Amino acid sequence: MDNIDALFATASQMALYNRSFSIATIVATSGRTPRKDGRMLILPDGSTCGTVGGGNAERDVIACAQDAMADGRSRRVQIKVRDCGMLDVYIDVPLRGRKAVIFGTGHIAKALSEVLYKIGFQITFVDPLASDHGFECPSGMTLSPSLQGVELDSKTAVIISNPEDRDKVIDTLLASESPYIGVLSSKSRLTISNSRIFQPVGLDIGAETPEEIAISIAAQILGVMNGKS
Numbered sequence: 001m002d003n004i005d006a007l008f009a010t011a012s013q014m015a016l017y018n019r020s021f022s023i024a025t026i027v028a029t030s031g032r033t034p035r036k037d038g039r040m041l042i043l044p045d046g047s048t049c050g051t052v053g054g055g056n057a058e059r060d061v062i063a064c065a066q067d068a069m070a071d072g073r074s075r076r077v078q079i080k081v082r083d084c085g086m087l088d089v090y091i092d093v094p095l096r097g098r099k100a101v102i103f104g105t106g107h108i109a110k111a112l113s114e115v116l117y118k119i120g121f122q123i124t125f126v127d128p129l130a131s132d133h134g135f136e137c138p139s140g141m142t143l144s145p146s147l148q149g150v151e152l153d154s155k156t157a158v159i160i161s162n163p164e165d166r167d168k169v170i171d172t173l174l175a176s177e178s179p180y181i182g183v184l185s186s187k188s189r190l191t192i193s194n195s196r197i198f199q200p201v202g203l204d205i206g207a208e209t210p211e212e213i214a215i216s217i218a219a220q221i222l223g224v225m226n227g228k229s
Contacts, residue, residue, distance in 0.1 A: 007041045007050045011094075016140045018122040020044050020072075020097030022065040024089050026052055027076070031085030033057075044069050044097070052089065057081045065091050072096035072155075095120055097155050098225065101147075101178075103127065103169070104161035105135040108184060111214035112159060113141060119218070121157075124150055152176035157221045159201065160184065170197075180224045182217060198224075 007023075014021040025039045034053030041049040042065040052058050057079050064077045068091045079087040099122040102109050113123045123141040127133075130143055137143040144150055147169060152158065154177040160166050163185035173181050174194065182201035183191075191199045202216035203223075222228075 003050050010041055010049050018120050020069050020095050022069050022091050022093045024061050024065055024091045026087055027090050028088035033081045033085040033087055061089055068093050099156040101158045103165045105130045106161055107210040108213050109161040111210040112217055115214045115218045152178045180221050
């Protein structure tokens with residue numbers, strides 16, 4: 001498999017799991033540069049596939065790509081090649097790097113995962129009893145028995161579909177950067193006073209079925225992450 005095949009194979013795999021990546025493409029050059037064209041895939045950790053010429057200029061492209069992924073926005077940048085040339089590079093960020101961690105694997109949890117996955121969220125279920133309940137993790141999503149090793153950053157929404165799980169993990173969740181912590185529960189259940197905790201979860205749209213409730217939760221998550229709520 002040559003570099004271009006490997007690049008697009010990696011991009012396809014990342015897209016399947018809704019994981020953030022970027023593709024840097026040389027769109028113009030001036031002066032003397034190692035390459036007049038080239039394409040490189042960059043992951044958030046700085047690992048790459050392909051090349052735009054190597055050296056310090058390529059390291060600068062990687063740094064710009066990491067910034068673009070952190071912002072979730074594509075951009076065009078100019079990169080100096082020593083004192084002899086310039087690279088004009090377009091950095092495409094196809095996915096915004098949003099993630100959802102869903103506690104539980106019941107009907108509402110599954111419906112919510114489908115809605116969020118379709119709009120580009122990377123999905124992780126957390127449920128130590130999932131296998132006992134015969135749960136099969138959908139393709140493109142992941143399953144973890146606990147929070148250990150699960151990243152909770154400023155682009156991660158957390159949804160607790162079983163209210164009994166709330167008190168077991170709430171301190172860990174509040175210590176994270178997650179902007180949204182939703183707890184599925186009745187209105188009568190005792191809530192915790194914190195602006196990041198949404199309980200009961202979801203917008204009040206009169207939702208009744210798991211699919212309707214999933215839509216109400218997804219809309220609320222988008223409102224928070226887009227600064228509209």
